[in-house]
Amino acid sequence: MIKINLSRFFLIHFKPTLKIHGCFNQNHYDKNTEIKIKTAKQTIFCHTSSNTKNTCNFNAEIPLQRRFSFLRIKVSPPHKKSFSLRKVFIIHLGKKLSSRSLQPQTSNKKNILVVCHEVSLTGAPLIGKKLSYELNKSFNVFLWVGKILDNSILPQFEKHCCQIFEGFHNSKYIAKKLPKLEFAIFNSIITAAVVRDIKPHTKTIMLIHEFSYFCSQMITNTQNIADITVFPSVKVQQSYTNFPLKKIFTQPQGFLGFNKDGDFDSTYLDKLNQENTKFVLSCGTICSRKGYDIFLQTAQKYRQNYPQEKVIFIWMGSKDQHNPEYNLWQEVYSNLVQLKNICMIPAQKNPENFFHKADVFYMCSRLDPCPNVVIEAMHCKKPIVLFDEGCGSVDFFPTDSQGAKIIPYLDVEIAAKTIQFLLNNPSLCKSMGDRNHEYVRENLNFSDYAKNLKEIAET
The missing domain is CATH 3.40.50.2000 (Glycogen Phosphorylase B;)
Known part of the structure; x- marks a missing residue:
């Protein structure tokens, strides 16, 4: 269950049924005010009641039919020819922060962070998995992934990590939960959005596996640019000539090896x-x-x-x-x-x-x-x-x-x-x-x- 205190007016309990309670100032509203809550394809009409002369309460229960990111609450007055008012509250329902401790930290090793945008059987995530394995020989590796798309290969990521954090929605909170780091490696430009929260704490290295034409929008400002950038090839590096990158290196990732324990059809x-x-x-x-x-x-x-x-x-x-x-x-x-x-x-x-x-x-x-x-x-x-x-x-x-x-x-x-x-x-x-x-x-x-x-x- 997640409890999110948005302000003194709102409290959300996140269960299979989403319960919403709130109140607003009644200066511009009357008993005909209609409050709708829209989530995905659902439209829920709230129950309203007067609390005091100046405030009005509303509440609703929403059976969750599908996953959604944003909840929009619209407060609409009755139809008037010369007056129209609508109030919109955007409530972000991020996935609950998930982390699990795996192998214990070794006191004689320093700590590093490896950030991957996802866990899946695709190029960049597999590089992140192999990188965790290699760096674990010298460091305590903490892994931070945006999302897990393939649970069947998750154990391969877990083998060589002290702890795995999941979800980029709460990056400032995760940054505070991390131990002292020697450096952090961001594996893919898709992780650029969380660089800004780690930069104040340690040196950051961005491994860019993408051409700029494909995802240049990921780097939106200089705060998302790491201290060091590593490209896999000259051709990829040349596509970023218009970006104010700092230290630049070119280094192809090398042969990952085949998963001898992995099956095939x-x-x-x-x-x-x-x-x-x-x-x-x-x-x-x-x-x-x-x-x-x-x-x-x-x-x-x-x-x-x-x-x-x-x-x-x-x-x-x-x-x-x-x-x-x-x-x-x-x-x-x-x-x-x-x-x-x-x-x-x-x-x-x-x-x-x-x-x-x-x-x-x-x-x-x-x-x-x-x-x-x-x-x-x-x-x-x-x-x-x-x-x-x-x-x-x-x-x-x-x-x-x-x-x-x-x-x-x-x-x-x-x-x-x-x-x-x-x-x-x-x-x-x-x-x-x-x-x-x-x-x-x-x-x-x-x-x-x-x-x-x-x-x-x-x-």
């Missing part, structure tokens, strides 16, 4: 056990930024241009039926989704076997700063096909495209042609894959990444 893997068939793998949530529609169009173009070749295009990623973008792509490209050379696979906790099954990895995102899946494909000795703009991973490949074929932005015709060329040159694919694996081993070690961040934070 073997039924999908069995479907791919087809003789004389080659596979092109793409990964990501189904949205325009990840280029899901580009993937479908490339598969269609390949089928049109090379109808005799047995090639299957695999998309591995989450399907959110409530995501309007997913419904849009399914409706617009429904004829493509049903093509025989396309296979849809849900996100897997351990996708390693699917990477090994692929012959080529196709990175078709419109905007992707340094996707983990490219590094994973490189580790698994796969040649990469990606666009020349919108993907920071081009930093991994020299101008002669050794290890990858870099093609004109969003050109599905050339993409299909390049994929066909690679699939029909297995020796070239092998040499490109071997080079990629070696590059990851020498340059993209995550332990080194965490060590470098520690050194950056301590400078």
Whole structure:
């Protein structure tokens, strides 16, 4: 139960039934005053009664049908030709502060904070999880997450943390609850809104995994800018040239490793056990930024241009039926989704076997700063096909495209042609894959990444 004292006039008890009591000055109201409370699709009319000659009470009980963020109370007088008055109260019902203690603090270790915008099986949160694991070797790690979207992987985040705080709505309160910190790492620009509350207490490091075109609105003023900013690639850094950032470093995050304890759906893997068939793998949530529609169009173009070749295009990623973008792509490209050379696979906790099954990895995102899946494909000795703009991973490949074929932005015709060329040159694919694996081993070690961040934070 949450009790929120908004003022001396309001007290809210947050239960399955929301009870609201209040009173207002009666100078501008009479017995015909109507008070409505709107939440989501509900409209509740309040009961009113006179308290004294100058005040009027109102109360209501609201059965909560769905989650909502804002409650709006409208006080409307009876209809008058020459007079209109409306009073609006905005009451924010934030989620109750949640925190849980996990492993005990070690007295000989200093404390640090890692901030992640969410717990999910996606890029930036997985970097935050791995970062907590690496930094826990030297520090007591306190984790602060905006929201938990996947409870099944939450234990993986909890393993190496002293305490987890959930919710960004009460950032000032959480900042006061934290112990003395050596530094704080904000993993993703989406966490920028809570930087201002931590900056007075410790050094702040922002890891920006996003292009500015995608979410520059997250940095609304200089108070949201951390003391140190770390970009995963030069291309991403260049997109922030108009922002007054302070100390800047460029550091790709490195290979996260596969979750050996994570399961995968073997039924999908069995479907791919087809003789004389080659596979092109793409990964990501189904949205325009990840280029899901580009993937479908490339598969269609390949089928049109090379109808005799047995090639299957695999998309591995989450399907959110409530995501309007997913419904849009399914409706617009429904004829493509049903093509025989396309296979849809849900996100897997351990996708390693699917990477090994692929012959080529196709990175078709419109905007992707340094996707983990490219590094994973490189580790698994796969040649990469990606666009020349919108993907920071081009930093991994020299101008002669050794290890990858870099093609004109969003050109599905050339993409299909390049994929066909690679699939029909297995020796070239092998040499490109071997080079990629070696590059990851020498340059993209995550332990080194965490060590470098520690050194950056301590400078």
